[in-house]
Amino acid sequence: MDSFQTVLRFFTNQKATIGYSFMALMTIGGERLFSLVSFQCPCNQDQNFAYGMTFLLGPAAVLMILGLFFNNRLWRLYTGCCLNPVKLCPHGNCFGCARVLLSIFTGACVAPIMWLSVALLSGTFYECAVSGLEDKVVVDLFCKNKTLKCRDELARVPCGRSQLPGDESKDLLLMLRAQSQILGWCLIIISAFVGLLGTCYKNCRSKVSYLQLTFWKRYMEKEMERFDILSVEYATKLADRNLQSFFDNKDPAPFPFPNHKAWEEIS
Amino acid sequence: MDSFQTVLRFFTNQKATIGYSFMALMTIGGERLFSLVSFQCPCNQDQNFAYGMTFLLGPAAVLMILGLFFNNRLWRLYTGCCLNPVKLCPHGNCFGCARVLLSIFTGACVAPIMWLSVALLSGTFYECAVSGLEDKVVVDLFCKNKTLKCRDELARVPCGRSQLPGDESKDLLLMLRAQSQILGWCLIIISAFVGLLGTCYKNCRSKVSYLQLTFWKRYMEKEMERFDILSVEYATKLADRNLQSFFDNKDPAPFPFPNHKAWEEIS
């Protein structure tokens, strides 16, 4: 029983790590699924770019929106701030609010960046998108040292249906994939670096010590948990009382309940 | 026991997410089933468009109607409002009612949009529908850079029975599918964005804080649940009393029961 508790505590501590690993696995699986089942490059100069970009950026946008949607902190801060804009800047301190919004936004960026990295490392979407570019500079760059046909047939390369000699077509494909993967690694390194810098800055400016911070984080979690449990309990009691009094046709008994202001304060 | 409670609470909290995931899986399964078992493009210029559109929009319409049908809030608001139109505008406040209707309608739109997205991402229905268009501009756009036969044979492309050279036919198919998938992603992104904006707006105008909102949501759920249980209890008691008095040929005992007005008020 004791060792089970230890294991449980370990997993609770590593919740964030496990969550991110799970997310990464889901992203990789989703990317595999999309590029095998749904993605089929149209291989025509007009559509390639739009199509590839849709598959590269579409899921990222959806993930970003979902990330904002399921963020409790955003809603807690935001709710009711149209009727009471002062809430956003308590004590004239709009800067703090902006910092919270920035941190929320950063949190929502994790999933899209993961998707982009995975998609770029696999390279399928990028190949299709870039092969449809009509910009002269780019095409010249790609077709350097190649036969003249290359310009016309570039869009058909990702399908393997171009009329270029096999070697050239393979060269082009390898080049595009290499670009995509280099981009992907750059994205990963840059975002990891930015994340590290951000955490450094945040912790550096914090007024309390590290151990105190971890304590408060624990406290927040526990408070959230207890709030859930207690609110369900109170809601059940309140509902019971009201319905009883309704069916029995009697006045409801008084019920101790926090007033509006108290709710505002704890939010 | 405690950990079981935690797991249960987690699932209860994520009820909406699980419900939507289940719905998405059902939609994908349904789409697969339809396009494999039932859908067979007629490949003739007169019918393609009507047929494809029927499969694209028909299920969406049915899902929309079902969504409205199973919405308790709609019926609660709506019931009896012919005899008492004032009910829709309590205190001359028709705007609030319109907002509730709008939110009900939005809720009913989720399933149809899901269906449309899945169907467009798979592309089968769209290919068939669009290949039957007779509009000159569209046909010209599709048959750009193709042989003259393309115009006549376009409708037969989705069946793979056209007399075009294999390459051209494949190009056309890939192009149609690409259009369909781009449309699908646009639909997904736009509706996710609109959903986020709508939630922002709604929460922004809310008079109570976020935690109070979650508490009231819990309360509503619990009240509904307790109402179910209590109404079954009272109904059993009442039925028992009435039938007893009927068989025993006696007058029924008095029974405390809320009057008509009280019912009106809690609705």
Next chain:
Amino acid sequence: MDSFQTVLRFFTNQKATIGYSFMALMTIGGERLFSLVSFQCPCNQDQNFAYGMTFLLGPAAVLMILGLFFNNRLWRLYTGCCLNPVKLCPHGNCFGCARVLLSIFTGACVAPIMWLSVALLSGTFYECAVSGLEDKVVVDLFCKNKTLKCRDELARVPCGRSQLPGDESKDLLLMLRAQSQILGWCLIIISAFVGLLGTCYKNCRSKVSYLQLTFWKRYMEKEMERFDILSVEYATKLADRNLQSFFDNKDPAPFPFPNHKAWEEIS
């Protein structure tokens, strides 16, 4: 134990949904069975139409009659109204009775419409029926752009025994199936829409609020249930008493029993 209760309550609430899903599955299974085992298009111009229509409409008619047959409300209303026609129009209010009959009829229509939709979506029966039409306009429409033989051979198409070139025959089959499926979807959408409108109208004219309605629905169910139990109980007691008094050759003891009028009233 508690969670088991919750699951049970959930299923009780969703009784109607589960019932309809089951009915839909049965209909689909029945249609599959009929078209595989029993249905074999005669493929001759005189019989095709009658044969196809029999399979399309016959089961629908049977389902309709069965639906009326197993409807308790119909019999409760109808029983004894030849001897006492006033019962149909209590207080000169024939309109209410007509409304009840209409609602009974609507309920009985659900299964036939389900059958028709499934049969039309599968298309086998419709193909056979329509290929036997001798109306000149219809045949001209079907044989547009086809060889002259088409008119004579149309009836043999559903069997795959026509002497038309393979392509034309396949075109015809696909066209007929597409018509059938479009008709099927139209039927589904129209009946769903009519159902929604009807429910709206009914609820709109209801004198009581929605929650009261749900309570009375529960009450009706419970009353029916208790009536079953209690009537068995009382019938046992009464039979016991009568037989006892018969064997003992004594007058039966008096038994409190509702008179004829009371029975009439509760029906």
